[in-house]
Structure formats: C-alpha cells, structure tokens
Amino acid sequence: REMPQICPSILSADFARLAEEAEAVRGADWLHVDVMDNHFVPNLTLGLPIVESLTKATDIPLDCHLMIENPDRWAPQYAEAGAGSVTFHVEAAAAPVRLARDLRALGARASMALRPATPIEPYEDLLPELDMLLIMTVEPGFGGQAFLDIMLPKIRRTRQLIDKHGLELWLQVDGGVSASTIERCAEAGADVFVAGSAVYGADDPAAAVAALRAQAQE
Ligand code: DX5
Numbered sequence: 001r002e003m004p005q006i007c008p009s010i011l012s013a014d015f016a017r018l019a020e021e022a023e024a025v026r027g028a029d030w031l032h033v034d035v036m037d038n039h040f041v042p043n044l045t046l047g048l049p050i051v052e053s054l055t056k057a058t059d060i061p062l063d064c065h066l067m068i069e070n071p072d073r074w075a076p077q078y079a080e081a082g083a084g085s086v087t088f089h090v091e092a093a094a095a096p097v098r099l100a101r102d103l104r105a106l107g108a109r110a111s112m113a114l115r116p117a118t119p120i121e122p123y124e125d126l127l128p129e130l131d132m133l134l135i136m137t138v139e140p141g142f143g144g145q146a147f148l149d150i151m152l153p154k155i156r157r158t159r160q161l162i163d164k165h166g167l168e169l170w171l172q173v174d175g176g177v178s179a180s181t182i183e184r185c186a187e188a189g190a191d192v193f194v195a196g197s198a199v200y201g202a203d204d205p206a207a208a209v210a211a212l213r214a215q216a217q218e
C-alpha cells in the first residue's frame, strides 16, 4: 500500500445517499464508517445492517471505527460483514489481545483506538498484535470538532515506538483533520488520515481527498 492514506468519514455524508456519497470520494483508500452506540459516546449512528449493505454498494474497502461498548462481542461481526479494517476502542475492550487475534483470524485488519486521555505507553507490548493504531485527535462522538493539537506529542511518541520495534502497523489520526492540520499530523508521524467535514463539506469531495493526500506527502 502506498502511504499516506486518506479515509473520508461518512459521518459527514448524507446517510440517505450512502452509495452515491461513497462514489463521490473516488480515489480514497478507505471509507471510514463511524459506529456509535450512545453508550461509549453520546451519539448514535449506524450498525451492522448498513455496513453489510455498504460493502455491496462500493468497491472502496470499509474502515469501521467502533465507538461502542463490548467490542469483544460486536467487532468480529463487522469483520464477518466484510469490513476490511475493524477498529475497537481499548477503553471498552475486555480482552484487546484476544479481540485483535479474532479480527485477524476473520481476515480483517485489526486496529485499536485511543481516546485523547488514554496514553500509548501501557500498550507498547500489544503493538505487534495490531495492523493499525488510531489516535483520536478529538473526543469521539461528533464530526466537525476542533483538532486537539495537544495530541501531537502522543502521535510522535507512538511513531517512535513503532519504529523502535520495526513494526509495519499504520498510525491513523481521526478528528479535526483538515487542510490546516494534516501537515502537522504527518510531520508527527501519522500516515493514515480520517477526514469527515473536510471532505464532505467540500464542493468537490474527490478533489478534497486528493488535496489532503498531497499535503500529507509534503
Ligand atoms: C468522531 C469520528 C470521526 C469524525 C471526524 O468521533 O470518529 O471519524 O467523523 O469528523 P471530522 O473530520 O469532521 O472531525
């Protein structure tokens, strides 16, 4: 895979026209799907039936970001539904190592997310079990929030850990990523970028994806 990768978040798309909204971001590496259960975060979005339908409606692989309680039970079902990558939150997982192994066994990329106040250091030994680590750069729950630049040191420290262990895992950032923040994220070591409002709020979403990619490459 060529880095950097751009993942438009359909949270900022029109939910009544998801197939067309996927088509509107042609050239994107992944379609980022925010699953929220109104327990782990104070918002409710979509679940398995829509993910299943979406896998059939687009060729872009799905990057499912599960902001839900009990991912140990639910996350494997997203892999079975055809998601190419499944991200669970470590704060909600009872057994993150077992869950990551379950996801890989089902053929999905296994990814773990950290809320802004969750440090990376306790999870250094888990990194080889993962295909991607997601550092949230807003409090999860809503699109369109301001980027938390106090997360940049965590991105930098995580990049150092990945390199120190010689790991292949991707480092994703999500929240407030836009033309004005993506360069700082890339410079700190992120290589996979989620963008919701910056893509779907643009007049030409596909052009916004290309522009973000170019900026992250600089
Ligand atoms: C927020 C979600 C994000 C959201 C990002 O909890 O995880 O994926 O869609 O939206 P923007 O890019 O607008 O901050």
Ligand code: ZN
Pocket (backbone or CB within 6 Å): 009, 032, 033, 034, 065, 174, 194
């Ligand atoms: Zn997300």
